[in-house]
Amino acid sequence: MDAVFKALADPTRRKLLDRLHAQNGQTLNALCGRMDMTRQAVTKHLAILEGANLVATVRKGREKEHYLNPVPIGEIADRWIGKYERGHLKALADLKRSLEREDP
């Protein structure tokens, strides 16, 4: 799970996910379009996304298609973010109460 968080931490990688979300199965060259960095840099980012299981690839001849796998993101939402969401209102209430207790 740490790998997923780390993968999501970089804006370039989030943009890549966005692109795949907009159009799935894009090739490496396609993903490089308007990415103002070298193809090799994009390759590295995609490798990290693949390592986090956020992207799956299929070799098609001399091309490589990239597919978004949203499952790990869903798991983070369920198992980690959900925990904080549930405490949402309570935490804010706690904070408010604490700040109001400000009488030195």
Place this chain on the structure above:
Amino acid sequence: MDAVFKALADPTRRKLLDRLHAQNGQTLNALCGRMDMTRQAVTKHLAILEGANLVATVRKGREKEHYLNPVPIGEIADRWIGKYERGHLKALADLKRSLEREDP
């Protein structure tokens, strides 16, 4: 929002959030307990969490209380993760279909 993702990328910082989730308003020293790193390292992590607006602090005399702010996490869930969640089943179907089209 980038700051939030970056802040969440580190396991130590996620652990700190967990601790505050378990017990809100803890002091710096309290948060250092069983953190096998120096107080100064923890301070830096808390500063990053504060910079991402995930933690709010209140100075109480010579102590500093730390409060979890779950709002940014909720925003990420809503505005970013939700987008992928909605495409969840569709994306998996696309992937499956694509893999089945494997006949060279």
Place this chain on the structure above:
DNA sequence: TTGACATGCAACCAAATGGTTGCATATTAG
């Protein structure tokens, strides 16, 4: 078959990151 095209691999580099140590400051307890 041969050249163009898509990708892979590796060495290298600067900057960011996560951690340390050492010392300064401010508050509270005795």
Place this chain on the structure above:
DNA sequence: CTAATATGCAACCATTTGGTTGCATGTCAA
């Protein structure tokens, strides 16, 4: 008042990260 306690600040260090360049390999098309 004074000593202990809680935190702040800054310099320094090793490793990781995000990027580059250069070259190798594999596949398709003419």
